[in-house]
Amino acid sequence: MTEPSSRPPLFERLFAQRTLLPMARVFVVLVCVLLFASVAWMLWSARETRLQEAQMATSNLAYSVSRHAQDTLKKADTILVSLSERLQVDGRDPQQLQRLHRLLQVQVRELQDLHGLFVYDRDGHWLVSSFDTIPHDANNSDREYFRFHRDNPDLGPHIGLPVRSRTTGTWVIPLSRRLNDAQGQFAGVLLATIDMDYFLRFYRTFDTMQYGAISLSLDNGTLLVRQPFAEALIGADLSAGPVFHDYLPRQPVGNLSGVSLVDGEARLYSYRHLEGYPLVATAALAEREVLASWMREVYVQMGITLFVVVLLGLFGFHLIRQIKAGLATEQALRTTRDSLELLNQRLEKLALEDELTGLANRRHFMSRLAEEVLRAGRNQRSLGLLMLDVDYFKQFNDLYGHSDGDVCLRSLGRVLRAAQKRPGDLAARYGGEEFCLLLPETDAAGAQAVAEQVRGNLEALAIAHAGHPLGIVTVSIGVHALVPVGDGTDAATLLHCADRALYQAKAKGRNRVLRFEISLFKEKL
Numbered sequence: 001m002t003e004p005s006s007r008p009p010l011f012e013r014l015f016a017q018r019t020l021l022p023m024a025r026v027f028v029v030l031v032c033v034l035l036f037a038s039v040a041w042m043l044w045s046a047r048e049t050r051l052q053e054a055q056m057a058t059s060n061l062a063y064s065v066s067r068h069a070q071d072t073l074k075k076a077d078t079i080l081v082s083l084s085e086r087l088q089v090d091g092r093d094p095q096q097l098q099r100l101h102r103l104l105q106v107q108v109r110e111l112q113d114l115h116g117l118f119v120y121d122r123d124g125h126w127l128v129s130s131f132d133t134i135p136h137d138a139n140n141s142d143r144e145y146f147r148f149h150r151d152n153p154d155l156g157p158h159i160g161l162p163v164r165s166r167t168t169g170t171w172v173i174p175l176s177r178r179l180n181d182a183q184g185q186f187a188g189v190l191l192a193t194i195d196m197d198y199f200l201r202f203y204r205t206f207d208t209m210q211y212g213a214i215s216l217s218l219d220n221g222t223l224l225v226r227q228p229f230a231e232a233l234i235g236a237d238l239s240a241g242p243v244f245h246d247y248l249p250r251q252p253v254g255n256l257s258g259v260s261l262v263d264g265e266a267r268l269y270s271y272r273h274l275e276g277y278p279l280v281a282t283a284a285l286a287e288r289e290v291l292a293s294w295m296r297e298v299y300v301q302m303g304i305t306l307f308v309v310v311l312l313g314l315f316g317f318h319l320i321r322q323i324k325a326g327l328a329t330e331q332a333l334r335t336t337r338d339s340l341e342l343l344n345q346r347l348e349k350l351a352l353e354d355e356l357t358g359l360a361n362r363r364h365f366m367s368r369l370a371e372e373v374l375r376a377g378r379n380q381r382s383l384g385l386l387m388l389d390v391d392y393f394k395q396f397n398d399l400y401g402h403s404d405g406d407v408c409l410r411s412l413g414r415v416l417r418a419a420q421k422r423p424g425d426l427a428a429r430y431g432g433e434e435f436c437l438l439l440p441e442t443d444a445a446g447a448q449a450v451a452e453q454v455r456g457n458l459e460a461l462a463i464a465h466a467g468h469p470l471g472i473v474t475v476s477i478g479v480h481a482l483v484p485v486g487d488g489t490d491a492a493t494l495l496h497c498a499d500r501a502l503y504q505a506k507a508k509g510r511n512r513v514l515r516f517e518i519s520l521f522k523e524k525l
C-alpha cells in the first residue's frame with residue numbers, strides 16, 4: 001500500500017494564502033485586459049464590416065458608371081458608323097449634305113446626351129453638322145482628335161480630351177472616327193460630341209457624401225470628367241495614382257484603398273475598364289466618411305470600457321487591500337497564537353517544575369506518585385521511593401549564605417537528575433531541602449542501591465561544609481518500596497514509610513541510606 005500523500009490537494013495549493021494575493025492581482029489585470037481585447041476585437045470587426053459594405057457600394061457604383069458611359073458612347077458611335085457608311089455610299093454633293101444635315105439634327109434631338117454631330121473634310125473644314133449654321137471659316141484641323149485621325153490609319157473610335165464647344169461654349173467629350181475615301185486615303189473626320197453635363201447630372205444622382213468622387217478617365221490615366229466637377233482637373237494626369245499605376249495593369253476590374261492624387265484624400269476605390277472603349281470608370285468613397293459613425297462608436301465603446309475598467313480596477317484595488325488586511329490579521333493571529341502556545345508551555349512547565357533545581361515540583365511529584373501507585377497496583381509490581389534531606393543544611397545556610405545554599409541544592413538536583421535512569425523515574429523537590437526520587441518497577445533492594453549511588457555521588461562532589469562533622473555536604477536518604485494493595489492508602493504509606501526511614505537515617509548519624517523495615521519502627525502504620 002502506498003502512503004497517502006502529505007501534500008495538500010491542488011485546489012488548496014493554488015489558493016494558499018501565499019498565492020492568493022498575486023493571483024488576485026493577476027485576475028484583476030487579466031479581466032481588464034480581456035475586456036479591452038474583446039471590445040477592441042468587436043470594434044475592429046465592425047470596422048472591417050463597414051469597409052466591406054462601402055467597398056461593395058463603390059463596386060456597384062463603378063459598374064453603373066461604366067454601363068452608363070458604355071451605353072452613351074455606343075449610341076454615339078453607332079451613329080458615327082452609319083454616318084460613315086452613308087457618306088461612302090451617297091457621296092458628298094450639296095444635296096446629300098443637305099439631307100444629311102436634317103438627319104443629324106433629328107438624331108441629336110432624339111438623343112439628349114448628344115451635344116452635336118459633325119463631319120469635317122481632310123483639311124478640317126466643316127462639311128455638315130447638326131447645328132443650324134456652319135460658322136464662317138470654321139476649321140477644326142487644330143483639334144487633337146482631328147490630328148489623331150489624320151496621322152493614324154486606324155478606323156476605330158477615338159475618344160479625345162474634353163474641349164469647350166466652339167458653337168455653344170459648353171464642355172464636351174469628343175468621340176470621333178476617321179473617314180477614308182474609296183482609295184483608303186484620309187478623307188476627313190466624323191465627330192460626335194457628348195455633353196459633359198450629361199455625365200455629371202447622372203453622377204450627381206448618387207450619394208457619395210461630401211468627399212466621395214466619381215470619374216471617367218482614359219485608360220492611360222487622363223481624367224475626362226469628375227464629380228465633384230472642377231474645370232482645372234479636366235485632362236489631369238492620374239497615371240501615377242494607385243488605380244492606373246498599380247491595379248489597372250493587372251486587372252480590368254478591382255477594388256482598393258488608396259490616397260487620391262487629386263486632393264490627397266484617403267478613399268476606397270472601385271474601378272472598371274469599359275468593354276470596347278479605352279475608358280475607366282471609377283467610384284470612390286472617403287474613408288473618413290465611411291468610418292465616421294464607426295469612429296463615434298469607438299469613442300462611446302472605449303469610454304464605457306474605460307469606465308468599467310476603472311471601476312474594476314477600483315474594485316480590484318479594494319479587494320486586494322481587503323485580502324492584504326485579512327492576511328495581515330491572520331498572520332497577527334497566528335503570531336499571537338504561537339506566542340500564547342509558547343507561554344502556555346512555559347506556564348505548564350512552571351506549574352510542574354521547581355524553579356531552583358529544574359526538577360519536578362511537589363505538585364508534579366504527587367500527581368505522578370498517584371499514577372504510579374495505580375499502575376503498580378494494576379500490574380502488581382513494586383514501586384520504590386527515596387526521600388532525601390541535606391544534612392546540617394541550616395548551618396550551611398548560616399555559614400555560606402542563602403545563595404550558596406541554593407547552589408548546593410542545584411548540585412543535589414543534578415545528582416538526582418542523573419539518577420533517573422529509566423523513563424518512569426522521577427526526581428522531585430519535595431520542599432525546602434527535601435527531595436524525592438520515585439522509582440517504578442523497583443523493589444526495596446533496588447531502591448536502596450540507587451539511594452546509595454545518589455548519596456555516594458553527592459559525597460564525591462565534596463562540597464565544602466564547615467558546619468558538618470565530615471566537612472562536606474552529605475545527604476540522608478530514607479527508602480521504601482511496596483506493591484500497592486489498592487485500598488487508597490498506598491501513596492500515603494509509601495511516603496510515610498520513606499519519611500520514617502529518613503528520620504531514622506538522620507537519627508542514626510546522617511550521611512546514610514536507611515530502608516524502612518517494620519521491625520525498626522515501633523509504631524504501627
Ligand SMILES: Nc1nc2c(ncn2[C@@H]2O[C@H](COP(=O)(O)OP(=O)(O)OP(=O)(O)O)[C@@H](O)[C@H]2O)c(=O)[nH]1
Pocket residue numbers: 356389390391392393394395397401402403404405406409431432433506510
Ligand atoms: N538556601 C536555601 N535554604 C533552604 C531552602 N529551603 C529550605 N532551606 C533551609 O534549609 C534548612 C533546613 O534546616 P533544618 O530543617 O533545621 O535541617 P538541617 O539544618 O538540614 O538539619 P538536619 O536536617 O537535621 O541535618 C533551613 O535553614 C531552611 O531555611 C532553599 O530553597 N534554599
